[in-house]
Amino acid sequence: MSITAQNVTKRFGDFVALDNVTVECPAGALVALLGPSGGGKTTLLRIIAGLEVPDSGTVLFRDDDISKRSARDRNVGFVFQHYALFRHMTVFENVAFGLRVRKWPEQKVRDRVKELLHLVRLEEKAAQYPANLSGGQKQRIALVRALAPEPKVLLLDEPFGALDAKVRAELRDWLRRFHDELHVTSIFVTHDQEEAFEVADRVVVLNKGRIEQQGMPIEVFEHPANEFVMDFLGNVNKLPVRVEGGRALLGETGTVELPAKLFGNGASGRTDAYIRPHELDISRTADGGNCMLGRIVHINPAGSVVKVRLLAEDFGLMINVDVTPDRYKALALKPNETVYVTPKSAKIFESDYSI
Amino acid sequence: MRSAELKTEDSELPTGNGTNSSSVPRLAFRGPRSQDPAWVRFGLTALALVAMTVLVVIPVISVFYEALAEGLGTYWTNLTGDPDTRHSVLLTLAVAPLAVICNVVFGIAAAWAIARFNFRGRTLLVTLIDVPFSVSPVVAGLMFVLLFGLQGALGPWLRANGFQVLFTVPGLVLATTFVTLPFVARELIPVMEAIGPDEELAALSLGANGRQIFWRITLPNIKWGLLYGVILCNARAMGEFGAVYVVSGRIAGETCTMPLQVEVLFQDFNSPAAFALASVLTMLAVVTLLLKVWVEGRVRGQRAEKSHG
Numbered sequence: 001m002s003i004t005a006q007n008v009t010k011r012f013g014d015f016v017a018l019d020n021v022t023v024e025c026p027a028g029a030l031v032a033l034l035g036p037s038g039g040g041k042t043t044l045l046r047i048i049a050g051l052e053v054p055d056s057g058t059v060l061f062r063d064d065d066i067s068k069r070s071a072r073d074r075n076v077g078f079v080f081q082h083y084a085l086f087r088h089m090t091v092f093e094n095v096a097f098g099l100r101v102r103k104w105p106e107q108k109v110r111d112r113v114k115e116l117l118h119l120v121r122l123e124e125k126a127a128q129y130p131a132n133l134s135g136g137q138k139q140r141i142a143l144v145r146a147l148a149p150e151p152k153v154l155l156l157d158e159p160f161g162a163l164d165a166k167v168r169a170e171l172r173d174w175l176r177r178f179h180d181e182l183h184v185t186s187i188f189v190t191h192d193q194e195e196a197f198e199v200a201d202r203v204v205v206l207n208k209g210r211i212e213q214q215g216m217p218i219e220v221f222e223h224p225a226n227e228f229v230m231d232f233l234g235n236v237n238k239l240p241v242r243v244e245g246g247r248a249l250l251g252e253t254g255t256v257e258l259p260a261k262l263f264g265n266g267a268s269g270r271t272d273a274y275i276r277p278h279e280l281d282i283s284r285t286a287d288g289g290n291c292m293l294g295r296i297v298h299i300n301p302a303g304s305v306v307k308v309r310l311l312a313e314d315f316g317l318m319i320n321v322d323v324t325p326d327r328y329k330a331l332a333l334k335p336n337e338t339v340y341v342t343p344k345s346a347k348i349f350e351s352d353y354s355i
Numbered sequence: 356m357r358s359a360e361l362k363t364e365d366s367e368l369p370t371g372n373g374t375n376s377s378s379v380p381r382l383a384f385r386g387p388r389s390q391d392p393a394w395v396r397f398g399l400t401a402l403a404l405v406a407m408t409v410l411v412v413i414p415v416i417s418v419f420y421e422a423l424a425e426g427l428g429t430y431w432t433n434l435t436g437d438p439d440t441r442h443s444v445l446l447t448l449a450v451a452p453l454a455v456i457c458n459v460v461f462g463i464a465a466a467w468a469i470a471r472f473n474f475r476g477r478t479l480l481v482t483l484i485d486v487p488f489s490v491s492p493v494v495a496g497l498m499f500v501l502l503f504g505l506q507g508a509l510g511p512w513l514r515a516n517g518f519q520v521l522f523t524v525p526g527l528v529l530a531t532t533f534v535t536l537p538f539v540a541r542e543l544i545p546v547m548e549a550i551g552p553d554e555e556l557a558a559l560s561l562g563a564n565g566r567q568i569f570w571r572i573t574l575p576n577i578k579w580g581l582l583y584g585v586i587l588c589n590a591r592a593m594g595e596f597g598a599v600y601v602v603s604g605r606i607a608g609e610t611c612t613m614p615l616q617v618e619v620l621f622q623d624f625n626s627p628a629a630f631a632l633a634s635v636l637t638m639l640a641v642v643t644l645l646l647k648v649w650v651e652g653r654v655r656g657q658r659a660e661k662s663h664g
Binding site (some may be wrong): 074078 | 553554556557558559560561562563564567571572575576
């Protein structure tokens with residue numbers, strides 16, 4: 001079932017949590033609401049669940065306007081950031097709660113709870129209380145509790161926020177597989193861009209109550225709509241440039257031209273250019289000429305790419321470059337060496353200098 | 356910056372046991388106390404014991420001593436022989452629970468409103484709940500006399516419609532409820548604030564209605580705090596004198612509760628009977644105290660469980 005939030009606005013006093021936000025989630029998709037804290041992600045999720053009432057705007061499940069319906073009647077599974085397990089009930093009773101209030105017959109309740117606990121491999125914890133579970137176990141119980149009454153929509157608020165890195169990574173993979181099996185339309189909130197890109201079919205970037213961009217992860221990553229998205233997705237070099245005569249030049253003297261697509265005609269001024277670490281190349285010689293000198297400050301060879309950190313002394317800039325392990329070996333890079341850095345592509349956003 | 360933070364944490368927790376937060380104050384406390392000179396420790400302990408003996412132990416013993424001075428038989432006759440005394444015991448055992456019930460309903464409603472909603476006048480409500488603590492019970496009683504008396508604001512109208520509040524049991528319940536109003540609400544507000552709304556919201560999104568949420572989620576979570584409030588409220592309700600004195604009219608056999616009857620008997624120079632009845636009140640207080648200690652243990656246990664979870 002598809003979910004649409006249309007022109008949703010929500011204020012808390014003077015604070016605008018959501019400013020005319022429209023989000024669409026296709027049926028069966030796993031969507032990430034991504035953004036910094038205070039960006040309005042959780043508020044939007046709670047509005048979709050009916051736990052919060054918007055000042056204006058509508059929420060549609062498929063084509064039904066459910067804005068006026070209580071959270072109770074929306075048939076939404078909601079997983080809270082801090083799990084919100086019922087502390088005075090056993091794991092079994094927690095999972096059974098949604099079925100008992102719906103007056104399922106006892107035998108069906110037992111079968112369904114057993115099936116769900118089996119699904120998350122926590123059958124042996126059925127008689128335990130939430131206080132005796134680990135964070136990862138609580139999270140899984142919270143998830144199957146939400147899924148027990150067979151909701152049409154699953155909403156997760158920072159599902160892995162309170163867990164340590166290793167458990168986080170495991171649960172992330174598990175959520176993806178889980179979703180692929182169940183095909184419940186799901187939305188989850190996260191401030192971790194890696195998590196969003198790794199798990200989601202679709203990413204919605206929210207900041208200060210507005211949508212900065214939404215689309216497939218690859219679209220968002222390769223074509224960030226604006227500076228905020230570019231910056232938020234992380235791992236990007238932000239370099240101050242002058243725009244002159246249709247060229248973007250680095251630094252005051254302008255010896256290095258950045259290969260960026262420019263907007264407008266003949267406009268000139270100062271702005272920032274964005275270059276991802278893999279869009280820079282390191283070499284021992286200045287063949288092309290369009291390069292800057294950098295002194296290697298730090299090399300991190302752990303990982304699938306070698307991360308090199310350089311100081312471009314001419315411009316006073318710290319620059320991060322990713323090189324392949326093969327290239328790293330061929331160049332035999334060492335700290336404190338001076339090498340040439342060539343930008344292969346760069347991105348400049350129109351709004352910054354066209355005014 | 357990061358390492359500096361870690362260092363201060365270490366110095367506060369020499370055991371390195373970061374999960375048990377209660378160990379911090381205990382460790383901080385044990386050091387200086389054991390260094391105090393012996394005469395300070397013994398002096399303070401002795402002072403506390405003397406004060407307790409003079410103010411609590413001797414008076415309580417003397418109540419029972421006076422009550423039983425003429426033997427168990429007389430004691431029993433004093434308690435059961437006088438129909439007014441018998442009535443006063445039954446009256447207190449009716450008025451106190453009724454006041455407690457009113458307070459449970461009000462306390463849960465007020466705590467729920469204050470802990471779950473942010474509305475205009477919330478701070479005012481929190482302050483108003485405490486008014487009965489600061490107003491003298493006699494003044495509270497007079498307030499009701501002014502309100503429900505024949506010259507009062509509501510008295511004539513109620514009288515015309517066949518209701519009388521002053522000098523009746525409803526008046527006693529009303530005055531007692533007013534005086535004990537803060538007990539349940541005061542106890543529940545911090546409990547409900549600590550628990551937070553998430554479990555209730557989770558139940559709502561799982562399809563529970565208001566009644567199911569209250570009985571299955573809210574009430575089980577607050578039950579020990581509620582019971583603690585009820586015990587305190589009940590103790591105060593049974594012993595209430597000032598407000599009840601004013602609104603009751605002290606009609607023996609009709610509106611005299613136990614504390615009022617003790618005073619009536621005492622004024623009649625019937626000391627043995629007054630002390631006999633007082634000893635019953637004292638025994639009720641001791642039972643309450645034991646219950647309170649037991650519930651306190653449960654409340655603490657529940658809080659510890661929560662902080663670990």
